Amino acid sequence: MRTLRIVLLAFLFALAICASGAAQIPSSSHVFVVMEQNHSNSSVIGNSAMPYLNSLASQYGPAVNYYGKTDSLIGNYFMVMTGQPITNDDNYMSTIGADNNNNMVRHLLSAAKTWKSYAEGLPSVGYTGGNIGGYVRAHNPFSYFSDVVNSSVQKQNLVPITELSADLQNGNLPNLSFIIPDIYDDGENGNLEQVDSWLKSHMAPLISSAAFKQDGILFIVFDESDASDKTSGGGHVLVVVVSPRAQDGYSDSTIYQPWSMLKDILTELGVSTYPGAAASAPSMADITVTAKSVPCVGPLCPTVGPVGPLTGCLYSHNNNEYQAVEFQMIVYACVQFDAKLYAGPDCNPQNQEDEFGYGEQLCLGGGWIFWFTDFPNQFNTSALWTVGNQRACFNYSDAPGC
DSSP: OOOOOEEEOHHHHHHHTTOOOSOOOOOOSOEEEEEEOSOOHHHHTTOTTOHHHHHHHHHSEEEEEEEOSOSSHHHHHHHHHHSSOOOOOTTOOOOBOGGGOOOHHHHHHHTTOOEEEEETTOOSTTOOOOOBTTBOGGGOGGGGBHHHHTOTTGGGGEEETHHHHHHHHHTOOOSEEEEEOOTTTSSSSSOHHHHHHHHHHHHHHHHTSHHHHHHOEEEEEESSOOTTOOGGGTOEEEEEEEOTTOOTTOOEEEEEOHHHHHHHHHHHTTOOOOOGGGGGSOOOHHHHSOOOOOOOOSTTOOSSOSBOOOEEEEEEETTEEEEEEEEEESSOEEEEEEEEEEESSTTOGGGEEEEEEEEEEEEEOSEEEEEEEEEEOOOSEEEEEEETTEEEEEESSSOOBO
16 A cells, blocks of 8 residues: 655645634735615615626625615726825716826735726726716726826727627636726616626626636625715625635625725735725725635535635646645634545546545645655546535546646
């Protein structure tokens, strides 16, 4: 019987022993934001006119205490993009320049990240003019920033929404996609049934795409409540966070306002600097990194746990490759560990060659961690890994690199 040893990398173990209770946000390649209009949390949740959005709220992660900051639509849009209240004048037409230069675009470009705004009704690529038809410029904050308006390159990222499906199909999605319904589909002039129909038509294909399933995050948020609710300035509104990492039925009761979303969007994309009030805002990480449990059967599998989904990969070292598993510890916790190694694919019990762990308990802190075996270059093998609440089998003949 071959000996199987599991090695925990020393520099990652340093993360583990910190025992931090704060969730750590892993970097995502694709973040999507959709902003709807002028409806309270209570008018949306449980509304039979919005079965699609309610199904997302039930399945994924709503922030149940999110509040707009102002009762003007442009003010809340700017706070999501700049972390500061640039203006409450919905007819504002000036370019936001050097005096207000701390905006999302500048931080994205500094971190070599890409972006696009996909606007319904935008008459042409690069359009920075005023309202036309159902398109309202105040819903497209990117069109005000000097980083965009004064750049022939960046203006090309202001595109009609028809380009979203093409970019999705062709694998050309940017890191950040800001998706803008027109005033008839965002709840400003249309009804909630129209909003729900639009969301299903545009978001269902996105959520089911391979790009999104890999590491996508989608924020669906209402900018402000209705006229009767001015709590915290803009009223109590709904935010739903859709992600492959979201736990079924999870909700977060922390009080958030727009700059928390700004902070989380940038952090999700691996950007570590934040405009305005986002720098000191509470993070929405508890929603976006809460891991969905993978079914696990047997005495080694607790019913709940803090371990994110497992990923099989090949770790390269000294010209050798080793079977490995990587995962995220959402918070510090003690979990049971087990690994079975098989000669052949699909973890066939008849081909089991060794086992390690046998339910040993390991205490690990928040962060990304991986183990690898010390038996190199065994590609036609598979391994069944169990870490806390997660269990998964991986074939190493086609596993990606760690």
